[in-house]
Amino acid sequence: MKAAVVIFPGSNRERDVCAALYRATGHEPVQVWHRDSTLPPADLIVLPGGFAYGDYLRCGAMAAHSPLMREVRAQADRGTPVLGICNGFQILTEAGMLPGALLPNRSLRFTCRDIHLRVENNQTIFTCGYDAGQTIGVPVAHHDGNYTADPDTLDRLEGEELIAFRYCGADGALSDEENFNGSAHAIAGILNNSRTVLGLMPHPENATDPLLGGTDGQALFTGLVGALK
């Protein structure tokens, strides 16, 4: 699997996701600078975490209009899988490639900690490394991760099983407390209609090394390798 990681000015988790991809694939992904007009051929496009363009205006708003994003959208339309993590998820919603928006956390504070996710749909290239309903532990690190969408969109996400991950407790149970950022339907990650674009707020790439607090994120990357080989 060849992955291309898009670097915007202000991206800052590209190292983390590149390390996770390296562990899963055995080779370094290509890093693509935002001003490049073309994407190299890739099996997977990754929009990493960070603060693209300083997140000025709104998180992801300026990056969504970056020239390279037109190319990302064109590739996605042709079926190339796109993974947006954290700021990458925010960019995908701002670009209209995923529905809804990410508001400030209900605490109004940046939050970095381990949380639990329930795998809601394992019938996708991104989640096929997990069991349906499996609970995994991964960290979050964001200020604006409170997912919102209009009721029709939420109904559609639920009905068409486009919710990939939800925030939950260690036992997999949903609760208001575990939904720490206040997301609608405790949504942590969603898919587009064709299930080839995934946006999620948590950082599976920061849970891929046993020395660094767990490996529950690894199956997302190894699952992709298996699905896309």
Added chain:
Amino acid sequence: MNGGSNVNPVLAAGHGLIEEEFERAVAILGRTPNLTELGIFSVMWSEHCSYKSSKIWLRTLPTSGPRVICGPGENAGVVDIGDGDAVVFKIESHNHPSFIEPYQGAATGVGGILRDVFTMGARPIAILDSLRFGSPNHPRTRHLLAGVVAGIGGYGNCVGVPTVGGECEFDSSYDGNILVNAMCVGLARTDRIFYSTAAGPGNPVVYVGAKTGRDGIHGATMASAEFGADASERRPTVQVGDPFTEKLLIEACLELMQGDAIVAIQDMGAAGLTSSSVEMAGKGGLGIELDLDQVPLRETGMTAYEIMLSESQERMLMVLRPGSETEARRIFEKWELDFAVIGHVTDTGHLVLRINGAVAADIPVGPLVTEAPVYERPWRHADPEPEIDPAAIPDRDPLHSLERLVTSAALASKRWIWEQYDHLVMGNTVNRPGGDAAVIRVGEYKALALATDCTPRYCRADPMRGGAQAVAESWRNLTAVGAEPLALTDNMNFGNPERPEIMGQFVGAVEGIRDACLALDYPVVSGNVSLYNQTRGNAIQPTPVIGGVGLIADLRRATDLALKQDGDALILIGQTQGHLGCSLYLREIEGREAGRPPLVDLVGERRNGDFVRGQIRAGHAVACHDLADGGLLVAIAEMAMAGGRGVVLDPLPADLPRHAWLFGEDQGRYLIETADPAVMLVAAQAQGVPARLIGVVGGVALTLPDAGAISVNALKAANEAWLPGYMAQA
């Protein structure tokens, strides 16, 4: 050149120069300075930039060692960690600005210390923050704490450098002067370290980064005076940070540093373009000529005075090799940053500034630097308080006391703070905040241990003991995760040095730091002094913060404080005499701040620490924690809470009062969890290390003989609840 006619001793005094200093400036120039020159003298000779009160004492600190590549005097210290790698680090205060405008003050403190590190060619890999606030009951404390934490997070999270540790304490002496000390740690190659010494007359002087505005003018002067009633009127002297620009500046500088274009580089921190150009020229024994019309400006109509004194953030000054400008410009333009050749190096030894074609200032750099005032200010040591006799303190229910201690502002969990910091970005955080030291991976199995420490209540009661204790606790915290302590950076926060009793605190603390550094082979490689932390005559507690860096050769043989296995033994290393003077127990339970702080036996400290490190590296220690605030029982509770396991303590020794044994703050002690206590006790005895089996891991409670038990989960919930509860109160 004109403009000198309005400059006189009164105007100079308004710039913070006393009469003799003004006369010295006149003598150096051979004429009265003009306003721009007066501004340059005033910032260069401010306490903040010149270290005029502290210099003679700082010179007495040990600064070298076999691993030290660069000690104090550069932007940051550099220490060899093997394999061609070097760790580059420094701590710096942003106290005065953070009190006036907490978010921006703290944010720009982080920005400034990051620049000090990447200026030297290092990629920043960790930030730590040592914070001191006023009493929790003071009406401004919540606002200041919320703002400072948001500012640190806002900046560090955006630049993508993990904030992995630090401290946060409260005391009414900080009501009018909070402390925000930020430490940055970076990683470089030993053969790619960049310095600030200008060289090569004719070489271009280049300005990169953000544009210059009118913000922060006189920031260095503000940081060199006491606050009066008008602190809030100084808000215009606080700079505004832009972490996005800083992130671009880091990437652009590190990209340029891959080649050999840079002769010298210096960030524009306090006193901006003035100090950066003067320091580069001064170190090279050369002159610099600047055309201020070429400086990228944010606003129109800025005068030479304003351009030279602006403390706008995210700017760098570089001397480049001739002919490399085009390549350098390409890199900075790629990162959408300003790049301007604003002058050149000269052999005249003068700083010459031109604006609109006319000379705006002409100062000989040598005398400006070497003839800067240095003071041996009068000082006196206060008489030490008498020692406290533990037998004179009443006996109380120890588990109730424990509960009060772990829910005190001093010991309550600081999770509310560090969860607002991205402590995981870069994907190398092994030990996260909340333990003895953060551990950051720098190779496959190589790692650095990082911690900041100071016990100000000890320093107030006995500055020398307190200074030594801060160094020893830092060394101990690094040791407790299995690291070899390498070197430290110090942030000396004190009141007004013109008061002999404050200067005496400074002198005593330096003496204590020196003794401990020498005994532990733990040199000072960088640091910062912040004086005049005083409002309307009330000084802060003396707070010499020590930022320590240690090396872990194999992090599979490192540890943390969490208890891990039921049935394991807990062994106490070190001598317990039940020292309660200046203890947290005395303050929180008895309501007294009295007595002398514990003496650090530096020989025993080293012996005990070397033993503990050896046990960790041999794989015999399952968990380890140093004993500090609150003594033995607090340390046990912290290990229990971190691991979610109970401990059953053995009967207490009969030769000490119960509270002295459980809460005394004797130094040089550790707790180790081990599966094989007999072997460890024999090894300790062979090395002359005091060691004693004190209990067994297991269950869900802390159980004391004849004093009942307390649920670890309940204790943890209470420990975690204090700070969020406090911050939620309107």
